[in-house]
Amino acid sequence: MSIITQLSQDAKKAAQKLAILDTAKKNEVLKDMAEAIRSNKDKIKAVNEKEVARAKENNLDAAMVDRLILDDDRIEDMAAGIEVIIDLEDPAGKVRDFGTRPNGIKIRKMRIPLGVVCMIYEARPNVTADAGALCFKSGNAVILRGGKEALDSSLAIAELLQGALEKHGLPKALITVVPNPDRALMQELMEQRDYIDVIIPRGGEGLINYVTDNSKVPVIQHFEGVCHLYVDKDADLDQALQLLLNGKTQRTGVCNALEGLVVHQAVADDFLPRVAEELAKHDVKIHVNEKGSKYFDGADVIGENDFGTEYLGLEIAIRVVDDFDAAIDHIAQFGSNHTEVICTKNEDAAKKFQLAVDASVVMVNASSRFSDGSQLGLGAEIGIATTKLHAYGPMGLESLTTEKYLVNGEGQIRN
Incomplete structure (x- = not known):
């Protein structure tokens, strides 16, 4: 039997035991998981620092290096995220009455x-x-296949989580990291439909497409984040500038960072010179359509169909549009169903934007950086689903469950 089949079988057996565990016991285990991460942060950092150094030596993309780093703050965020999950309602076992x-x-x-x-x-x-924590609280076993760049860090974290499981007499197969990054093993994982119920790929376009095209197990896609800020003709321009700077420059290598700015032509003269000045301070590279090019010195002028890139860096695509409907059309063509933002003081425009835009998170006068499970009150997230079956947007506890019918009778038979 291959290692992947064995891991998958073990996870299936472990999930059956977890399905009947009560919430109080789950929370005890989660508490110990958070403590294990917090008290072993130096061990995690020591492993991670070696991986980060290797990544830099191998000239890994800056955005990928940023995602790889585990410093004190990010390790604390992991522990705190687990503690948030403890306080969330357990969705497993919740019953809805459909009547008699x-x-x-x-x-x-x-x-x-x-x-x-x-x-x-x-x-x-x-x-x-x-x-690991989200799947455990919602009653699922999880098999984690990370990239080779982060394998040692992932194994170190998983070992701590497994220690908490075993402390409470639970199988460590509830949280498994595939110990070998061989791509052939990933292919084998995607064929384990007898044991694995769903696969969630999270990463770049190449990874998502590969898993979607090759998996024999149902896939929930977590695609790229081509997120836009639309500045309406009735926007508060001071507010719009803050939303832009936060969305674009606070942290660039994440899927909820802004990659596009769409500006109504009625406010372009007032707004875009300020944008040019502020983005220059942050060394942001500008790609802009012909209509907006006069506001930016040395910008890359692009065609009307050359938008939709996920830069994951200090770059942004800017388009001046004629009206509200043109902005909606732009987002429909170039967005990735992730997160879209409008800045406006016009309530009707805000409502229309939220109804018309097809994205998993649609915001009014708030930074795209809030499109995150922890920021939306879900605790940690397993990712942001950009397909609609069966979840859409940040996936928390409830998104890791489904429903089954319970039918109770007294001997009724069908005529």
């Missing part, structure tokens, strides 16, 4: 875990803690 049929049969639906979740992701070792 005329023949007396009682119908209910109960939330249940998905079973075994497989995460395939790139250089994000913090995903190990986030996914």
Whole structure:
């Protein structure tokens, strides 16, 4: 039997034991997981620093290096994220009453875990803690296949989480990191439909497409984040500038960073000179359409169909549009169904934007950087789903469950 089949079988068996664990016990285990991460931060950092150094030596992209780093703050965020999950309501076992049929049969639906979740992701070792804790609280086993750049950090974190599981007499197979980054093993994972219930790929376009095209297990896509800020003709321009700077420059290598700025032509003369000045201070490279090029010296002038790039760096694409409808059309064509923002004081425009824009998170007068499970009150997140089956947007506890029907009768038969 291959190592992947063995890991998958073990996870399936472990998930059956977890499905009947009560919430109080889950929370005890999660508390110990958070403490294990916090008290072993120096061990985690020592492993991670070696990986970061290797990544830099290998000239890994700056955005990927940023995602790889685990400093004191990010390790504390992992531990704190688990503690937030402790305080969240456990969705597993929650029942909805669908009433009684005329023949007396009682119908209910109960939330249940998905079973075994497989995460395939790139250089994000913090995903190990986030996914492990979320899957555990929601009653799922999880198999984690991270990129080779973060493998040692992920294994170190998983070892701590598994220690907490074993302390409480639970199988460590509830949280498994595939110990070998061989791509052939990833392919084998995607064929384990007898044991794995869903695969969630999280990373670049190449990874998402590969998993989607090759998996025999159902896939929930977590695609790229081509996020836009639309500055309406009725925007507060001071507010708009702050939303732009926060969304673009606070942290660039994340999926909820801004990659596009769309500006109504009625405010372009007032707004874009300020944008040019502020973005220059941050060394942001500007790509702009012909209509907006007069506001930027030395910008890269691009065609009307050359938008939609996820830069993950200090770059942004800017387009001046004729009206509100043109802004909606731009987002529909170039957005990635992740996060879209409007800045406006016009309530009707805000409502229309939130109704018309197809994205998993649609914001009014708030930074795109809030498109995050922890910021939206979900605790940690397993990712941001950009497809609609069965979740859309940041995936927290409830998104890691489904429902089954409970039907109770007294001997009724169908005529």
